[in-house]
């Protein structure tokens with residue numbers, strides 16, 4: 509996937525254009541190897557968790573450099589129009605894929621802005637083949653792009669997105685999440701291990 513013109517003919521808003529001071533992303537030395545499945549970052553995540561019956565159950569795999577591939581199959585629960593995926597659900601799949609990129613940087617970050625181009629309708633039962641990469645980093649700001657294809661990893665483009673993620677500390681979740689879920693997450697050793705992996709690294 510090229511970052512030269514990730515949206516085809518549609519320009520992104522200026523907030524999604526890296527500033528001149530931006531630098532190329534650096535893959536963390538402990539990032540999962542290319543081809544490795546990342547697994548869910550949180551069991552109850554709508555995008556990747558196994559604990560959400562109607563969630564996307566998106567599976568992301570590390571790619572080369574700071575890139576990710578992922579697959580998501582549209583289920584009847586994801587419809588907007590009869591037999592077609594809801595646009596917001598497709599954007600969620602893009603958001604999740606783009607968010608997964610931050611694992612390769614070992615940075616905790618949240619979506620600040622996300623713009624989606626819907627290029628083709630996506631029918632129920634279709635698998636969306638997603639590819640995403642970080643284009644540039646400027647301080648806490650991470651600029652990324654993603655594309656979703658149908659029919660196969662090299663099939664026609666159905667959706668494209670450009671995003672700005674903002675780096676946050678783990679306190680972002682602790683301070684803002686509903687206490688019930690935060691307490692449960694903090695009592696789960698697997699969850700703590702996943703978060704610590706980010707915190708102890710430079």
Ligand SMILES: CCCCC/C=C\C/C=C\C/C=C\C/C=C\CCCC(=O)SCCNC(=O)CCNC(=O)[C@H](O)C(C)(C)COP(=O)(O)OP(=O)(O)OC[C@H]1O[C@@H](n2cnc3c(N)ncnc32)[C@H](O)[C@@H]1OP(=O)(O)O
Nearest residue numbers: 523549550603604607608616618619620621674681693694
């Ligand atoms: C113990 C339990 C913990 C459990 C945690 C579990 C897991 C965590 C680990 C790993 C996660 C891994 C993968 C996640 C994968 C996928 C998930 C999908 C991702 C999401 O779905 S995540 C949900 C949606 N997301 C939000 O819920 C964000 C709500 N929001 C805020 O929380 C604040 O808004 C925030 C923090 C974004 C910024 O706030 P802030 O105060 O920290 O920083 P500030 O405002 O100063 O912005 C700094 C610079 O970014 C620029 N900037 C900011 N926002 C911008 C925008 N929208 N457009 C253009 N520029 C923007 C400013 O202009 C400034 O730029 P400059 O530095 O140049 O002045």
